[in-house]
Amino acid sequence: MLEFNKKTHLLERTEFVFPLQDVSEPNLYRNLFNYEEIPKIAFNHRHVPINMPKEIWITDTTFRDGQQSRQPYTTEQIVHLYDLLHKLSGPKGIIRQSEFFLYSKKDRDAVYKCLERGYEFPEVTSWIRASKKDFEMVKEIGLKETGILVSCSDYHIFYKMHMTRKQAIDHYLAIVKECMETGVRPRCHLEDITRADFYGFVVPFVYELMKLSKETGIPVKIRACDTMGYGISFPGATLPRSVPGIIYGLLHYARVPSELIEWHGHNDFYRAVNNASTAWLYGASGVNCSLLGIGERTGNCPLEAMVIEYAQLRGTTDGMDTTVITEIAEYFEKEIGYKIPPMTPFVGKNFNVTRAGIHADGLLKNEEIYNIFDTEKLLNRPCRVAISNTSGLAGVAHWINAYFGLRGDKALNKKDEIAVKVKEWVDSQYDEGRVTVITDEELEEVTLKVVKELNRTLG
Numbered sequence: 278m279l280e281f282n283k284k285t286h287l288l289e290r291t292e293f294v295f296p297l298q299d300v301s302e303p304n305l306y307r308n309l310f311n312y313e314e315i316p317k318i319a320f321n322h323r324h325v326p327i328n329m330p331k332e333i334w335i336t337d338t339t340f341r342d343g344q345q346s347r348q349p350y351t352t353e354q355i356v357h358l359y360d361l362l363h364k365l366s367g368p369k370g371i372i373r374q375s376e377f378f379l380y381s382k383k384d385r386d387a388v389y390k391c392l393e394r395g396y397e398f399p400e401v402t403s404w405i406r407a408s409k410k411d412f413e414m415v416k417e418i419g420l421k422e423t424g425i426l427v428s429c430s431d432y433h434i435f436y437k438m439h440m441t442r443k444q445a446i447d448h449y450l451a452i453v454k455e456c457m458e459t460g461v462r463p464r465c466h467l468e469d470i471t472r473a474d475f476y477g478f479v480v481p482f483v484y485e486l487m488k489l490s491k492e493t494g495i496p497v498k499i500r501a502c503d504t505m506g507y508g509i510s511f512p513g514a515t516l517p518r519s520v521p522g523i524i525y526g527l528l529h530y531a532r533v534p535s536e537l538i539e540w541h542g543h544n545d546f547y548r549a550v551n552n553a554s555t556a557w558l559y560g561a562s563g564v565n566c567s568l569l570g571i572g573e574r575t576g577n578c579p580l581e582a583m584v585i586e587y588a589q590l591r592g593t594t595d596g597m598d599t600t601v602i603t604e605i606a607e608y609f610e611k612e613i614g615y616k617i618p619p620m621t622p623f624v625g626k627n628f629n630v631t632r633a634g635i636h637a638d639g640l641l642k643n644e645e646i647y648n649i650f651d652t653e654k655l656l657n658r659p660c661r662v663a664i665s666n667t668s669g670l671a672g673v674a675h676w677i678n679a680y681f682g683l684r685g686d687k688a689l690n691k692k693d694e695i696a697v698k699v700k701e702w703v704d705s706q707y708d709e710g711r712v713t714v715i716t717d718e719e720l721e722e723v724t725l726k727v728v729k730e731l732n733r734t735l736g
């Protein structure tokens with residue numbers, strides 16, 4: 278039945294019309310996912326409206342999904358990264374939660390230490406085996422919410438769990454009830470939602486969860502997990518791959534409010550950031566991310582990318598201290614020993630380094646021409662030029678200014694004798710057959726030598 282809503286002027290469904298389809302054979306969407314071919318993106322040209330929630334936020338899975346894919350962090354590293362997440366989050370708690378394993382003593386020690394910090398944000402939450410004993414442990418530790426795995430595609434239900442859809446729903450609902458009875462808020466991780474039968478399984482299941490939530494007064498979070506990175510953000514793409522379609526359906530058919538919808542994506546098809554932004558745009562308040570995108574296979578959505586995306590979509594950082602992104606990157610490289618690929622946006626060594634001489638000339642005239650934003654102010658990373666045979670005099674002058682912090686009338690122009698002499702040394706290197714770029718250390722040594730020879734000072 279469709280009823281007129283006076284507020285929205287929409288005809289809205291007043292009754293639930295999506296019963297569980299308890300099929301005897303799995304629906305594997307072979308028309309989209311033929312394993313021997315690259316998955317297909319299909320369109321039905323149904324567009325759903327953009328509907329960004331009033332409040333959006335980021336949640337963190339660095340210590341859960343992030344840790345699943347690498348050697349475990351030490352307790353000290355976890356606590357330090359948690360401190361940095363808190364600092365990045367700002368007073369409004371844009372980095373709202375962070376989830377932790379509770380399996381080992383080491384996992385639990387890290388949780389205790391983070392809880393001792395007493396921060397409101399990010400709230401510490403857990404990830405456990407779905408059993409009564411584990412729910413009780415969550416409660417004992419003093420956590421309010423836990424993640425529970427409720428895989429929802431037939432790939433998982435039929436092939437991993439060897440159940441029917443009905444058996445899976447009954448099993449999941451029993452677990453969720455047990456969790457609620459312990460007094461812990463469940464966060465249901467709908468694994469593999471982008472290959473799941475959305476109207477035949479996901480909507481009827483989530484609708485049951487929402488009924489349970491209403492009856493008990495306990496909020497149930499729905500985490501839509503794009504486990505294999507199949508999600509598609511294009512308007513008019515079909516389910517189950519459509520991110521707008523999934524979020525719209527959860528909101529309008531399963532009746533989940535925005536603040537209880539969270540997107541969790543992977544980057545297998547280079548789509549993690551775009552899909553997370555799309556989830557925000559179409560009505561999910563939360564996007565789940567990990568620092569530097571470290572996670573299973575190609576990784577999760579990088580948390581730092583969504584901090585920047587937040588500022589782009591909202592027009593404000595809302596109190597987040599974006600320079601902490603650089604502190605985090607430095608900590609990963611120097612203390613954890615993780616090598617960030619140099620071209621990685623916002624955190625890679627070369628993300629704002631230009632090599633082409635023609636670009637360096639532009640940078641010297643006005644930095645805005647070739648820098649994405651004031652990376653020095655917002656990320657504590659002045660834009661730089663790397664010196665090679667193509668850098669030119671402007672590149673050398675820019676390198677000297679950036680490296681030695683020369684600004685305003687102290688900055689060298691490309692005709693300055695210091696720049697000319699350093700450039701002559703650079704040219705001599707390539708004339709002798711060098712094929713690699715010149716390092717900062719080499720350039721520093723040569724520049725200081727030239728300055729001394731010319732009896733000049735820098736700055």
Ligand SMILES: CC(C)C(=O)C(=O)O
Binds near residue numbers: 468
């Ligand atoms: C294990 C599940 C919850 C997950 O992280 C995913 O689907 O990516």
